Amino acid sequence: MESRIITPGPYRATKLWNEVTKFFRAGMPLKKHRVHFKLYANCFTASEAIDWLHHLLKSNSNFGAEVTRQQTIQLLRKFLKNHVIEDLKGRWGSEDLDDNNALYRFPSTSPVKPVPNRHPLWKRSSLENVFKERENLFKLPHFSRRTPKKPDFKVEQENDVCETEEDFVNDGPKELSKKDIEEIWGNITLIHLQKILALPSLEEVLNPAQINPNHIMYNMTHTSKHGVVVLEEKTDDLPHWVLSAMKCLANWPRNNDMSQATYVGFERDVFRTVADYFLGLPEPLLTFEYYELFVNILGLLQPHLERVAIEALQLCCLLLPPANRRKLQLLMRMISRMSQNVDMPRLHDAMGTRSLMIQTFSRCVLCCAEEVDLDELLATRLVSFLLDHHQDVLQVPCYLQTAVLDHMQYLRRAHVKVADGVPAYYFCKQISKQEFEAQRLTTSQAAIEELLENIIKDRNLSVKDKKKKLRQFQKEYPEIYRSRFPTTESEAKLFEHKPTIKQPMLVLKKPKFHSIRY
Structure with a gap:
């Protein structure tokens, strides 16, 4: 079926x-x-x-x-x-x-479980207030993964639309507080996540009170050269003996710690030590509070949505406490290497290494605080996907950092309208997708036209190089080039003031003419 x-x-x-x-x-x-x-x-x-x-x-x-x-x-x-x-x-x-x-x-009737209207962990009234407050404090334009360098905004006052640039004066660079920066990180992350999940609102799958922007900022900026989170508080890290055991299994049989004698079944005991530690954690690595969010991402784990699922998991894993994210990264690196290691001895009599890794660690990665009937199957599905794509999922999404920095730069340019000596502040109104696409096209074309003018006015370019660049530009953007040089004469005027090089005199002597008479 x-x-x-x-x-x-x-x-x-x-x-x-x-x-x-x-x-x-x-x-x-x-x-x-x-x-x-x-x-x-x-x-x-x-x-x-x-x-x-x-x-x-x-x-x-x-x-x-x-x-x-x-x-x-x-x-x-x-x-x-x-x-x-x-x-x-x-x-x-x-x-x-x-x-x-x-x-x-089968009984005569099958009990179908009713779907509750609201999540039991939070009330709708308080939820709506938090999201409404976020929207009022942070009205953004239409965002894409490639956020423009200078986003276009439709600027309005409460009732009046400002139509002239003279109404604005620059009040100097605006200093952003720590709270402002945290709000920017949190809101831009949620905006991208909502777009990826294609949900009208995140309020049914994510409690905004659970979002800690400091976690996002830390996970984005405190990483090793391999992309693994580096903790400042070493007490939150994995115990030394667990790290040694994980390194031993990941590099098997190339074990650097030769002081530890091995014996038959040694690798099974080491694996059991690591498994016991992770299974004994007080909550799963993805935390109880984000269970509903990660279960929803499971709906994106389809062949044609694989890239979308990776992007969604990238953002959701940034929400984790740094200690949880680091443990998840190290665990996935270990089980990935073990699953691909042909020299790894059989750790289970009736199960292959990959299946054993998934079945052993699935519940310590994802499970609900209150037992859900499909918990084990859903966790297995997620860990299986993470095992195949953990390098992409757990890397830092650079586009998110670019979007945050661009918006911070925009906010630092304070725009104030002065009326009767009293500054009146304006807010940014979200524009439609059609308006955004039209503005994006206009902005892009203006930038290309500016590039053409820079080539034309560049005095450091030789005539040969300038002609070469213009030919390349004409090939890539024929319409823009035609609007700048509608005729061949207008193009020729660009080089007419350049001095021409005289042709070398190839014949130095007067030629002799021989008679053709006989």
Whole structure:
């Protein structure tokens, strides 16, 4: 049965649960089975259900091929507990289901979980106030990943539109406070994230009170040459013995610490040490508060949206506390190297290294504070994607820093209108996409025309080089070149004041003419 993509939005995990439930009830083959000489119709064995549901989950683009048979069994147990299925005697409410020939059936009605209207962690009234306050304090133009160097704004007063440049005077450079800079980092990050997720608002998937701009700023600016966050507080870092164990596994069998004697099964014990540390953390690396946000990004993990998902994860991982981001970076680097290391001994009797890494560390990367029925499957899907794209996901997005610096530069140019000796401040109104595209085209064309004039007026260029550059410009921008030089005469005037070089006299002697008479 073809899977349907559950797009980003509030309570995506609940929607996915309802979707899988409907697929399972609609597609699971029902047969006749005989038990103790008695025939039962419209039922299935536990093993048959596991086989069918496992195939469904692996082929479903919302979960991916990393789903294991054991995870499928766990999901069926939750189906039994939530009365999606029942045994032949109508019993349900427990998780007593194993991979065997025990018979089960569907109840007459399937309980579809209701989707709540609001997230329980915050109230709508306070949420709307925070977002409204952000919009009033920070009205931006239409942003793209390539933010223009000098963004165009439509400037308005509360009721009147200012139409003449004479109404403005420059009041000198404006000093931005620390709070102003933090607001800029936080708001521009949220604007880009909202655009990437294609959501009308982030309020249903992200509590704005959770955003700490200092985390974003630190994660962007305090990195090593490999892009890993460098912590100022060493007490927040991984313990030395965990770092040594991770380095040992990442570089296996090239272990630099030769003082540690090895033995048969040594690598398994080292791996268990690292796993125990991460599984013992008080909360997942992506934190409980950002669970809903990362679950929504899972809806972008499609082949045609891979680049979009990477960009969304880049921004979301900047929201993490620096200590969490550093742990996540080092963990993904370790398990990536281990998964690709052909010399790594088998660490599990029934599972390959990649599958073992994903199954072991998925819950310490992503899980909900209150258990969600699809937690394990969603975490597996996310860690699998991170394992393949962690270098891109966990690098610093340069375009975000450019957008922040450009906006800070704009704000430092204070524009004030003086009326009766009292300065009246103006705000920036967001313009439509069509207006932005028109302004962008006009600004770009003006910059190209300015480039042409610079070539024409450059006195350091020789005539040969200038003609060469003009030919290149004419080839790239024929319309702009034609508007500047509509005729060949106007182009020729550009070089007419240049002194011409006399032709060398090749013939120095008077030629002799011979008679052709005979």
